[in-house]
Amino acid sequence: xxxxxxxxxxxxxxxxxxxxxxxxxxxxxxxxxxxxxxxxxxxxxxxxxxxxxxxxxxxxxxxxxxxxxxxxxxxxxxxxxxxxxxxxxxxxxxxxxxxxxxxxxxxxxxxxxxxxxxxxxxxxxxxxxxxxxxxxxxxxxxxxxxxxxxxxxxxxxxxxxxxxxxxxxxxxxxxxxxxxxxxxxxxxxxxxxxxxxxxxxxxxxxxxxxxxxxxxxxxxxxxxxxxxxxxxxxxxxxxxxxxxxxxxxxxxxxxxxxxxxxxxxxxxxxxxxxxxxxxxxxxxxxxxxxxxxxxxxxxxxxxxxxxxxxxxxxxxxxxxxxxxxxxxxxxxxxxxxxxxxxxxxxxxxxxxxxxxxxxxxxxxxxxxxxxxxxxxxxxxxxxxxxxxxxxxxxxxxxxxxxxxxxxxxx
Numbered sequence: 001x002x003x004x005x006x007x008x009x010x011x012x013x014x015x016x017x018x019x020x021x022x023x024x025x026x027x028x029x030x031x032x033x034x035x036x037x038x039x040x041x042x043x044x045x046x047x048x049x050x051x052x053x054x055x056x057x058x059x060x061x062x063x064x065x066x067x068x069x070x071x072x073x074x075x076x077x078x079x080x081x082x083x084x085x086x087x088x089x090x091x092x093x094x095x096x097x098x099x100x101x102x103x104x105x106x107x108x109x110x111x112x113x114x115x116x117x118x119x120x121x122x123x124x125x126x127x128x129x130x131x132x133x134x135x136x137x138x139x140x141x142x143x144x145x146x147x148x149x150x151x152x153x154x155x156x157x158x159x160x161x162x163x164x165x166x167x168x169x170x171x172x173x174x175x176x177x178x179x180x181x182x183x184x185x186x187x188x189x190x191x192x193x194x195x196x197x198x199x200x201x202x203x204x205x206x207x208x209x210x211x212x213x214x215x216x217x218x219x220x221x222x223x224x225x226x227x228x229x230x231x232x233x234x235x236x237x238x239x240x241x242x243x244x245x246x247x248x249x250x251x252x253x254x255x256x257x258x259x260x261x262x263x264x265x266x267x268x269x270x271x272x273x274x275x276x277x278x279x280x281x282x283x284x285x286x287x288x289x290x291x292x293x294x295x296x297x298x299x300x301x302x303x304x305x306x307x308x309x310x311x312x313x314x315x316x317x318x319x320x321x322x323x324x325x326x327x328x329x330x331x332x333x334x335x336x337x338x339x340x341x342x343x344x345x346x347x348x349x350x351x352x353x354x355x356x357x358x359x360x361x362x363x364x365x366x367x368x369x370x371x372x373x374x375x376x377x378x379x380x381x382x383x384x385x386x387x388x389x390x391x392x393x394x395x396x397x398x399x400x401x402x403x404x405x406x407x408x409x410x
Contacts, residue, residue, distance in 0.1 A: 013133045016367035021351055025361045035355070036390060038362045038378040041178075041331040043242040046381040050243045051294045054284040061283035069279050071271040073099025073250070077285035081250050084289045085233065089224030096253040096260075098267055099285075101277045103208055103234045103249035108134050110232055110251065111170075113266035114202060115140040119169040121204075122160060126153075126334070126368030126375075128178045128206065143168070144369055149325050149336055153180035157191035164195065170202040171195065173222055176209040179368050179377040180334045181327020183217045189225055196229050202263070203231040208249075209330040211240045214299050214306060217328040223254045230255035230263060237281070239331060240295050241288045246281035304383070309333070311384040315391025321398045331381060334365065337374040342402055347373045350401055357400070358393040 017039055025035045037045065044050075058065075072078060078094040085092030100106035107130060111121070117139040123131050125144035135142040145160045147153045160171070173192060175184040196203050205222040213219060223233045236249035253260055253267070298305040309326075312333045316322045321342050324335040337345045347364035355361050365375025380387070 009137055013136050015129055015133055017363050021355060021361055025355060033359055036360045038360060041379045042244050043381055044245060048242045053287050053291050057283050057287045058280060065280040069276045071276050073277060074282045077282045080286040080289045081252060085223060085252050088221045090254050092252050092254055096264060098251045098271055099277045099282060100249045101247045102238060103236050104130055106234060106249050106251040109267060109270045110204060111135055111138040111140060112270055113263060114169055118167060120165060120167045121169060122163060122171045124155060124174055126179050126370045128174055129368055131172050132369050152325050153177060153182040154188060157188060157195060161195050164199045168199060168201060170204050172204045174206040176219060176329030178330050179332050181330045181332060183219060183328045186220050189220055189222055193226050193229055203229060205231060205233045207233055207235055208239050210235060211293060211295050212299060212331060213329045214309060228256035230260050237284060237288055246284060247278055248281045248285060305380055307384040308380040308387050311387040312380060312391060319395050331379055332377050333380060334375055334377050339374055345374045347376055351376060354397045358397055360390055360393055
């Protein structure tokens with residue numbers, strides 16, 4: 001029998017965070033092994049709970065959640081989002097806010113609204129791989145600008161500017177950054193806005209980790225700096241409010257009215273085609289944005305996320321093989337293997353060995369669209385003691401890798 005032919009567009013699309021390694025982990029779990037999942041930033045799997053006032057809001061409004069809402073989302077939720085952006089200095093308005101089933105859906109809608117076949121999108125490397133995948137799925141060409149550890153994972157605006165061509169349509173900014181935890185300084189952001197203004201680009205600002213900050217790091221939202229430059233700012237409840245399963249994200253469009261009007265019409269059309277996003281969870285947006293900053297308690301000294309990050313830092317410091325730029329934000333660390341200490345290291349081979357030998361799954365660094373194969377990402381969500389043990393297991397697997405290489409040389 002002939003197999004079903006699938007779209008050729010998928011040939012270059014990958015999302016290894018839930019890819020082959022994750023499938024292998026499921027197989028091992030089916031055999032009875034217990035796997036420590038460091039591959040996904042999913043707070044609910046590690047004992048974090050959505051703040052009670054968000055649960056209460058949803059419970060109270062459940063009877064009002066049984067009909068479709070406006071395609072852009074509940075008005076009171078959009079007004080709360082716009083108000084938060086205005087407090088940060090952006091010229092935001094409820095009629096320019098779109099709610100989605102997570103930021104992931106809104107990224108796809110935005111790129112569908114913007115791209116014709118062959119249009120280019122500037123994407124950081126390493127990136128959150130959905131940006132590269134969604135660009136390709138919408139007929140675009142991702143062009144990666146480098147954010148290497150030698151620059152503390154910060155972009156070089158001159159390098160970005162050199163990548164612009166007549167086909168370039170948008171510039172993606174992931175700040176705070178996933179996977180590296182970098183927080184971009186004001187001077188870098190100003191330079192990126194200037195590039196977008198000079199070349200007529202749309203700024204696509206993934207700011208989902210805007211309040212997950214350590215050691216006094218300061219997050220600068222991009223929309224207030226962009227002013228008239230077309231800008232879409234993405235946020236949501238998944239990370240800051242520990243509500244991944246609610247699937248609530250938003251996109252706020254700012255910029256000069258005459259420039260963004262076609263974009264707003266396109267987004268409205270695409271939002272209408274999927275009718276609306278999950279109504280029930282939208283009721284949590286207003287209390288989330290107007291209530292207490294629960295995540296701040298966790299990222300301060302003594303807080304669980306802060307101490308988890310310290311456990312990873314200490315494990316890297318003890319390692320014979322690892323180096324790392326300390327993450328200043330978000331929920332991940334992105335260690336690298338020193339090529340002088342372990343030449344020829346391959347991140348995918350290592351990750352598979354770690355899973356098979358130590359029952360730990362993490363994400364190879366090359367999954368984040370970088371050429372180097374000597375990094376990996378792990379989440380900081382487990383308890384510090386669990387991460388301390390995990391770093392010891394990672395060191396054991398690195399030692400096995402080094403021993404194998406030594407035997408081959410001999």
